[in-house]
Amino acid sequence: MRKKILITGASAGLGAEMARQFAALGRDLALCARRTDRLDALRDELTAAHPGIRVSTRQLDVTDHDAVFEVFRSFDEEFGGLDRVVVNAGIGKGRPVGTGGFAANRRTAETNFVAALAQCEAAMEVFYRRERGHLVLISSVSAVRGMPKSMTTYAATKAAVSSLAEGIRADTLGTPIRVSAVLPGYIRSEMNPEQHAPLLVGTTAGVRAMVRAIERERPTACVPRWPWRVLAPVIRHAPLGLIRRVL
Numbered sequence: 001m002r003k004k005i006l007i008t009g010a011s012a013g014l015g016a017e018m019a020r021q022f023a024a025l026g027r028d029l030a031l032c033a034r035r036t037d038r039l040d041a042l043r044d045e046l047t048a049a050h051p052g053i054r055v056s057t058r059q060l061d062v063t064d065h066d067a068v069f070e071v072f073r074s075f076d077e078e079f080g081g082l083d084r085v086v087v088n089a090g091i092g093k094g095r096p097v098g099t100g101g102f103a104a105n106r107r108t109a110e111t112n113f114v115a116a117l118a119q120c121e122a123a124m125e126v127f128y129r130r131e132r133g134h135l136v137l138i139s140s141v142s143a144v145r146g147m148p149k150s151m152t153t154y155a156a157t158k159a160a161v162s163s164l165a166e167g168i169r170a171d172t173l174g175t176p177i178r179v180s181a182v183l184p185g186y187i188r189s190e191m192n193p194e195q196h197a198p199l200l201v202g203t204t205a206g207v208r209a210m211v212r213a214i215e216r217e218r219p220t221a222c223v224p225r226w227p228w229r230v231l232a233p234v235i236r237h238a239p240l241g242l243i244r245r246v247l
Contacts, residue, residue, distance in 0.1 A: 002083035002134050002215075006030040006075055008062055008119060009089030011038040013189035014138070017207040018086065023050045025211075030075040030082065032060035033089070054079075062089045062115035072122035076130075084134040085123035086214070087116050087161075094153045105153040112157035113164075120168060124177075132176040136214050137165045141185045141228050144236045148244045158183075162220070169219060178217045182210055185228040199227060 005022055009015040011033035019029055023046040033039050039057040046055050056078060058071045076082050090112045095101020116137065127133030140158040147155035165181035172179055186199050187206030201224060213221035222228035235243070 002027070004028045004030065004079045004082050005084045005086065006032070006072065006082050006123075007086045007088055008032055008060065011035040011042065014184070014187065014203070014207055014210070015086075015088045016042055017189075017203050018088065018211060019046060019055075021207055021211045023053055023055070025215075026050070026053060028054040028079065030056050030058070030079060032058045032071055032075075034059065034061050062119060063110055065115070065118040068115070068118045069122045069125070072119070072126060076126045081130050082123075082126055082133065084136060084214075085119070085126075086136045086138065087119045087123070088138045089115065089119075090138070090157075092154055094150045096149050097152050101150075108153050109157055112154065113160045116161050117164065120164060124168065127177050134178045134180065134214075134217060135165075135168065136180045136182060137161050138210075139165070139181045139183045141183045141222055141232055141235070143183060144232050145238075145243065146240075165220075179219070180214060180217055181220045182213055183220065183222045183228070183232070184210060185222065185224065185231070199231075 005027050007015050007019055007029065010019050010031035019031055019042060023029060029046065031039055031042065036057065036059045043055040043057050047053065056075065058074065060067055060071045062068055091108055093104045094108050095104050097105065120135065123135050127135065139162045142151060142155040143158035143162045162181045162183065165179050169179035184206060187201055188203050206224060209224035213223050222232045
């Protein structure tokens with residue numbers, strides 16, 4: 001059982017709900033995000049609801065790469081070793097390429113991929129030293145295919161995240177270190193509060209599927225399993241013109 005879990009981007013959305021669900025399983029939590037007021041409120045909520053667990057918080061902007069290493073090392077020392085790191089922090093802003101939205105697209109790329117790489121480096125440094133651990137990268141079903149319009153850069157970063165997970169997994173085969181990529185479909189969160197996409201599921205149900213996949217330590221998992229395990233290959237191979245019309 002992975003008892004001590006670090007989650008980035010834990011102050012809201014999918015990260016906060018993962019914290020709630022892991023807390024309900026009796027796990028100790030190392031939570032970090034930019035908004036410390038929300039983190040501390042979440043810590044108080046979780047320790048009140050589950051008095052037997054330990055919850056520690058740190059302020060962290062994942063685009064501050066030096067701080068990523070400092071915070072991960074600090075949590076590892078505080079908890080006497082981390083069992084699982086969930087690389088969750090990310091943003092969904094973007095503009096169609098070539099329409100004047102480079103600043104937003106660059107921020108998405110830096111947050112979703114470069115910062116994810118920093119988190120992976122810091123986590124694997126801990127796991128290699130401890131000779132154990134479970135690295136989880138939160139990707140997206142959009143990673144399976146190049147996406148049009150405002151999703152182009154976002155989907156590209158998530159494809160990079162999935163590829164990063166697979167590469168690290170190749171390096172750790174035959175060791176006690178596990179690496180997973182979780183590809184959520186449409187799950188309501190603070191990133192998409194007004195979205196009304198088909199097949200959209202609520203935060204609690206969607207995260208329950210994510211936590212189930214993480215607990216099983218699947219190498220790659222599209223969640224919720226139905227319908228995304230079936231739809232992901234369809235999206236990957238559908239004609240690009242159809243993808244453009246649908247999305």
